[in-house]
Amino acid sequence: MLNRVTLYLTVFTVIVCTTGAALAAPSIHFTQYRFFFNEKNKSDAFVIFNNGDEAANCKLSLNHFNIDEQGELVKVKSADEVPNAANNIIKFSPRNVTVRPNTSQKVKIVARGLSRVNEGEYVSYLNMLCKSVRQNKPGIFKLNAAVAYNIPMIVRKGKFNAETSLVSAKLVNHANQATLRVVQSRKGNRSLYGDIKVYEEKTDEVIGFLTGASIYTPAQKKIWNIPLTKPLNSKKIRIEYKENKQFGGSLEANKTFKLAK
Template identity: 30%
Template sequence: MLKFIKGLRPCVAAAFAAALLPAAPAAAQGDLLVAPTRVILDGSRGTEVVLNNIGAEPATYRISLEIKRMTAAGGLDEIAEADASEAEKAALGMIAFSPRRVTLPPNQPQVIRVGVRVPEGTPPGEYRAHMLFRAVPDAVAATDPAKPASGGVSIALTPIYGITIPVIVRVGDLGADATIGEAWVSTTADGPAFNFDLARTGNRSVYGDIEVTRAGVAEPLLVARGIAVYPEVAERTVSLRVPPELAAKLTGPVRIRYAEDREIGGGTIDEAERVVK
């Protein structure tokens, strides 16, 4: 998941770009590139996440873990640790990483080592935290040196950019399935959107790609990568913003296919024919 932080913490999701572009091996925001965009740990082995500064100037990033909880609308709410469930707190304790702060010259990659330690007796299940890579702004003078001093105080607002990726720990023998529900086109303040309900069963998350096709049309009408339903919700609504000309083509009879990520085979999770209104 991508997010943009301006000032303190306001976020703007990048779902539109993720829905309409082909899957990429890395997430980018500002001048930071992060790969992979999703980490799954089996409870014993660790892995690596690679950061790369694609800007023209050196940049410093702080790395931390935070708790996010999925909503029925598909968003991710940040949860304070004091309000976290026992499973969410357990995830924070299982996941270790190093370093926690890096300064990257331009085009210089940096490996973040991610490890996991599952305490003995941990109940089977999926445990998840989100790793935040947050830019640290340079220290600058609050006043503009080009302006004469007036005795007042001026405040400089600096945009702060960051990326979050889910880090998932799976303990025990887990499984899940998904079912595609009703589909419809709606009009939002940001333009048309293609919507459908996606239900999950089982004891772990589901994650995959959506492809919408129509009989007699060679190319898919819509492809959306990286659609997840996390264990805290049994059903969510997927809403994908689309251009007006595509929204018109999506109404009527279509076939919606939800498939596993292509990196693990791309097998069909569910497929359904729907008449979109």
């Protein structure tokens, strides 16, 4: 069965065995959560940090997802199931590395062969599976956790156009919290990536925000649930969307909504 994923950066933990004692563990962090390549920018890198007190072994590979009608990611088993996979373009090293406690490891990424592919946007996800490296003493069982990250790799070749608009906004109760449900549309031949801010119209105060809001092709819309940080004093709100220029976009959208009572 296909696995649905709701965030561009996904994390899961696999438990192998446990004891009741407090255990040491690696603590993995890295410096970049998204990468963008084009004909002018063909290389990049990030650093894996282990701030824990045990070594971590990290294995790197590529994962792939299709996009459903709601704009959600649906994991597939093979790059052949994705029409715009970047697996033949994205190259990286190392693919298997052990990061000792309080040390780091640099990972290099390059986009190769752009001259040989058709114009378009290509997407793959760099999967990084990290688990602790430990030697258990005889008769002692310990927790062994594996944590996986999926980091988007976006590659573009050629000319692109895109449009976006904020279609609707509705106040709802989501996960026991006052939440603004926003519908955003997308048109064009590339994905969108940016930040959303919600302002109370009366005070111009930010009362909600969402960073890293992605809409991938071919999805034409996405529904966002944005938790409000404080109660509304009026029913008028203004929503602002701005693309992140670092990742190949400069679109902006603003709209004022009067929420239903």
